[in-house]
Amino acid sequence: MSSGHNEKVNQQLFLKRVPEGIAGPEDFEAKQLPIPECGDGQVLVESHYLGLDAALRLIVRDSDEFLFRVRPGDIVRGSAAGLVVESNNPKFAVGDYVLASGGVQNFIVSNGEGLERIDVSQAPLGAWLGGFGVSGLTAYFAVTEECKPQPGQTVLINGAAGAVGSIAGQLCKLAGATVIGLTGSAEKCVWLVEELGYDIAINYKDADWYEQLVEAAPERLDVIFDNVGGTILNESLRLIGMHGVVLLCGSTSQYTEEEMSGPSNYIWLGTMRARMQGFVIFDYVERYSEARARMARWIRDGRLKIPSYEVTGDVDVFPEAFQRLYEGKNLGKMLLKLPAAD
Numbered sequence: 001m002s003s004g005h006n007e008k009v010n011q012q013l014f015l016k017r018v019p020e021g022i023a024g025p026e027d028f029e030a031k032q033l034p035i036p037e038c039g040d041g042q043v044l045v046e047s048h049y050l051g052l053d054a055a056l057r058l059i060v061r062d063s064d065e066f067l068f069r070v071r072p073g074d075i076v077r078g079s080a081a082g083l084v085v086e087s088n089n090p091k092f093a094v095g096d097y098v099l100a101s102g103g104v105q106n107f108i109v110s111n112g113e114g115l116e117r118i119d120v121s122q123a124p125l126g127a128w129l130g131g132f133g134v135s136g137l138t139a140y141f142a143v144t145e146e147c148k149p150q151p152g153q154t155v156l157i158n159g160a161a162g163a164v165g166s167i168a169g170q171l172c173k174l175a176g177a178t179v180i181g182l183t184g185s186a187e188k189c190v191w192l193v194e195e196l197g198y199d200i201a202i203n204y205k206d207a208d209w210y211e212q213l214v215e216a217a218p219e220r221l222d223v224i225f226d227n228v229g230g231t232i233l234n235e236s237l238r239l240i241g242m243h244g245v246v247l248l249c250g251s252t253s254q255y256t257e258e259e260m261s262g263p264s265n266y267i268w269l270g271t272m273r274a275r276m277q278g279f280v281i282f283d284y285v286e287r288y289s290e291a292r293a294r295m296a297r298w299i300r301d302g303r304l305k306i307p308s309y310e311v312t313g314d315v316d317v318f319p320e321a322f323q324r325l326y327e328g329k330n331l332g333k334m335l336l337k338l339p340a341a342d
Contacts, residue, residue: 008035008106008107009032009033009034009035009106010032010033010034010035010036010105010106010107011030011031011032011033011105011106011314011315011316012030012031012033012075012103012104012105012106012315013028013029013030013075013076013078013103013104013105013315013316013318013319014028014029014030014031014073014074014075014076015027015028015029015070015071015072015073015074015076016028016029016072017072018072022323022326022327023319023322023323023326024319024323025319025320025323027319028076028318028319030315030316030318035106035107036107036109037109038086038087038088038109039088039109040088041088041089041111041112042087042088042089042109042110042111042112043084043086043087043088043089043092043098043109043110043111043112043115044084044085044086044087044107044108044109045080045082045083045084045085045098045100045102045107045108045109045110045115046082046083046085046106046107046340047080047081047082047100047105047106047107047108047338047340048080048081048082048083048125048126048337048338048340048341049080049081049082049125049126049129049335049336049337049338049341050078050079050080050104050129050315050318050335050336050338051078051079051080051081051129051130051133051333051334051335051336052078052318052321052322052325052334052335052336053078053163075103075104075105076103076104076318077101077103077104078101078103078104078318079099079100079101079129079133079134080099080100080101080102080105080108080129081097081098081099081100081118081125081126081128081129081133082097082098082100082108082340083095083096083097083098083340084096084097084098085107089111089112091112092112092115092117096117097117097118097119097120097125098115098116098117098118099115099116099118099128099129099133100114100115101114104315104318105315106314106315106338106340122292122296122299123292123295123296123299123306124306125341126308126310126335126337126341127306127308129333129335130163130306130307130308130332130333130335131163131166131167131305131306131307131308131332131333132292132295132296132299132306133333134281135162135163135164135167135333136163136164136167136295136306137281137284137288137291137292138164138249138279138281139164139165139167139168139171140167140171140291140294140295141279141281141283141284141287141291142164142168142225142247142249142279142281143168143171143172143175143225144171144175145284146245146247146277146279147172147223147225147245147247148175148245149172149175149176149177149222149223150175150176150177150222151175151176151177152176152177152178153177153178153222153223154177154178154179154180154217154219154220154221154222154223154241155169155172155177155178155179155180155221155222155223155224155225156180156181156182156213156217156221156223156224156225156236156239157169157172157179157180157181157182157198157225157227158182158224158225158226158227158228158232158233158236159182159183159226159227159228159250159252160181160182160183160188160192160198160201161181161183161184161188161191161192161330161331161332162227162252162330162332162333163330163332163333163334164227164249164250165181165183165225165227166192166196166307166331166332166333167304167306168225168249169181169192169196169197169198170196170197170303170304170305171304172223172225173197173198173199174298174303174304177222177223178199178200179197179198179199179200180198180199180200180201180202180213180216180217180221181198181200181201181202182201182202182204182209182213182228182232182236183201183202183203183204184203184204184205184328185203185205185328186203188201188203188328188331189201189202189203191331195305195307196305196307200216202216204232210235210238213235213236213239214239217239219241220239220240220241220242220244220272221236221239221240221241221244222241222244222245223244223245223246223247224236224237224240224244224245224246224247225247225249226246226247226248226249226250226251227249227250227251227252228250228251228252229248229250229251229252229254229262230251230254230261233246233251233263234263234264234265235265237263237265237266237268237269238265238268240268240269240272240274241272241274242272242273242274243272243273243274244272244274244275245274245275245277246269246274246275246276246277247276247277247279248276248277248278248279249279306332306333307331307332307333308332308333308334308335309329309330309331309332309333309334309335310335310336310337311324311334311335311336311337312336312337313336313337313338314338314339315336315338317336318336321334321336
C-alpha cells in the first residue's frame with residue numbers, strides 16, 4: 001500500500017431509517033471501516049469532494065417507484081471527485097483526478113467502469129461535481145438543445161440559485177434573452193443580479209411574488225425552466241407565452257412530499273399552444289466533452305461563473321450539509337470538502 005493513507009480509515013455513510021420530511025442527521029449513520037484493498041484490475045480513489053443533490057431525497061423514500069432506491073442499511077449514494085492513490089488498472093495512473101459514483105465515503109474501489117478522468121486545467125476539481133459536472137451539463141443541454149432561448153425573449157428560471165439554475169440563467173443571458181430568477185431569499189436575489197448577471201430576481205417568499213413576476217414579464221414568458229414544481233410552477237404557468245416552452249428539469253418541492261401533486265393551471269398550455277416537456281441529462285452523454293470544451297472557453301473568458309457552496313468536514317458532516325441544502329442555504333452547487341482536499 002502506498003504511503004500516506006495507511007494510517008487513515010474509511011468513513012462511510014449509511015441510511016439508518018426512511019426520513020420523514022426533510023432528511024436530517026438522525027436518519028443517517030457514519031461508520032469507520034478499514035480502507036478497502038485494491039485488487040487486480042482495480043483502482044483506489046481517495047475522495048476530495050462529495051456533491052450534494054436534492055434528488056437524493058427522492059431515492060431514500062419508502063417507495064419502489066424510483067431507480068437506485070436506497071434502503072435502511074445501504075450506503076448512501078453519492079458522487080465524489082478525488083485522486084487515484086493506488087492503481088492496478090492500466091487505464092488509470094496514481095495521481096489521476098477522477099469522478100466516481102461510489103457512494104458517500106472517503107475511499108472508493110472501482111474496476112474502472114463509471115470512473116471518469118477529469119482535467120483540472122479546464123475547471124477546478126470541485127467544479128466537476130457541480131457547474132462543470134452533471135448540474136452544469138444539465139443546464140447546458142437543456143438551454144441549448146431544448147429551450148433554445150433567442151435574443152429578445154424572456155426566460156424564467158425557477159430555483160435560480162441552485163446548482164442547475166445558477167448555470168442555466170447565465171447561459172440564457174449568453175443567448176441574448178432577458179432572464180428572471182425565482183429564489184428563496186433576498187440575499188440570493190442580490191447575488192443572482194450582481195454576481196451572475198440576471199436581469200431581475202424575485203423572492204418567492206414575498207407575498208406578492210406573482211405580481212412582481214407579472215410586472216417583470218409584461219410580454220409573458222417564452223421559456224419557463226423549472227427545477228421546483230409545486231405552487232411555483234403552477235402559478236408561473238399562467239404567464240407562459242405563445243408557443244412557449246416549459247422545461248421540467250427537477251421538482252425539488254415534491255421530493256419530500258408523501259403524495260406528489262402536479263399543476264392545475266395546465267390549461268394555459270393549451271391556450272398559448274405551449275409545450276411542457278421532461279428533460280434528463282443522460283440523453284446527451286455522448287456529447288459531454290463538446291459541452292465542456294465550450295463551457296471551459298466561457299469560464300476562461302469570464303463569461304461563465306461556476307458557483308459552489310462549500311461545507312468543510314468529514315463524511316459524518318454530509319447529513320447536516322444535506323439538511324442545509326433543503327433549507328436553501330446554498331448559492332450554486334453544494335459541496336462537502338473532505339479533509340483530503342486540503
